[in-house]
Amino acid sequence: GAGVSQSPRYKVTKRGQDVALRCDPISGHVSLYWYRQALGQGPEFLTYFNYEAQQDKSGLPNDRFSAERPEGSISTLTIQRTEQRDSAMYRCASSPGLGEQFFGPGTRLTVL
Amino acid sequence: SQQGEEDPQALSIQEGENATMNCSYKTSINNLQWYRQNSGRGLVHLILIRSNEREKHSGRLRVTLDTSKKSSSLLITASRAADTASYFCATADLGNEKLTFGTGTRLTIIP
Numbered sequence: 001g002a003g004v005s006q007s008p009r010y011k012v013t014k015r016g017q018d019v020a021l022r023c024d025p026i027s028g029h030v031s032l033y034w035y036r037q038a039l040g041q042g043p044e045f046l047t048y049f050n051y052e053a054q055q056d057k058s059g060l061p062n063d064r065f066s067a068e069r070p071e072g073s074i075s076t077l078t079i080q081r082t083e084q085r086d087s088a089m090y091r092c093a094s095s096p097g098l099g100e101q102f103f104g105p106g107t108r109l110t111v112l
Numbered sequence: 113s114q115q116g117e118e119d120p121q122a123l124s125i126q127e128g129e130n131a132t133m134n135c136s137y138k139t140s141i142n143n144l145q146w147y148r149q150n151s152g153r154g155l156v157h158l159i160l161i162r163s164n165e166r167e168k169h170s171g172r173l174r175v176t177l178d179t180s181k182k183s184s185s186l187l188i189t190a191s192r193a194a195d196t197a198s199y200f201c202a203t204a205d206l207g208n209e210k211l212t213f214g215t216g217t218r219l220t221i222i223p
Contacts, residue, residue: 031209042200042213043155056210091155100145101211103155 004104025094118217135201
């Protein structure tokens with residue numbers, strides 16, 4: 001399809017395990033964004049890339065969270081030593097530039 | 113952190129009526145956007161208004177922006193059952209591409 005895809009759609013893990021969430025943006029989109037959304041809240045910014053360069057990571061909660069986009073296309077958000085408070089919907093979006101962002105379906109992460 | 117606040121938090125109206133949602137924000141912005149989120153689904157972009165614009169229309173949607181009051185409103189005319197969803201405003205600050213979302217308005221259209 002032509003939209004943003006994310007995998008897995010659902011992830012259940014035990015506290016202390018590492019998880020990797022994948023985002024495949026719309027082909028040709030320069031910018032890629034990661035957000036986290038708690039139930040009943042709006043998305044909160046985590047980090048974003050222009051091409052392969054990470055432009056802003058000010059929203060990453062702590063050093064257990066990292067992201068990469070090595071070839072300027074697919075991106076991976078990694079959470080190390082997961083904690084229960086990391087449980088949330090993780091959303092990826094891409095954009096051709098300034099303006100509208102196209103969101104993927106999200107990955108629902110549950111940490112037991 | 114959430115930048116904006118939507119008002120009201122929840123709104124229920126009869127099908128066919130108009131729905132108005134408001135959003136307030138705190139910083140100087142490049143643009144303001146409205147998104148819709150259906151239950152259990154992704155976010156869909158509705159409309160973008162730039163800081164030098166005051167009003168914009170798209171189909172049954174009308175958005176206004178008052179930068180002096182740091183506020184925006186979204187009007188949905190002739191509402192339909194399919195409009196039932198949560199609506200979020202999001203701002204892009206000057207010199208920054210990230211979006212800061214509000215807390216959302218839960219809109220329910222009663223058939």
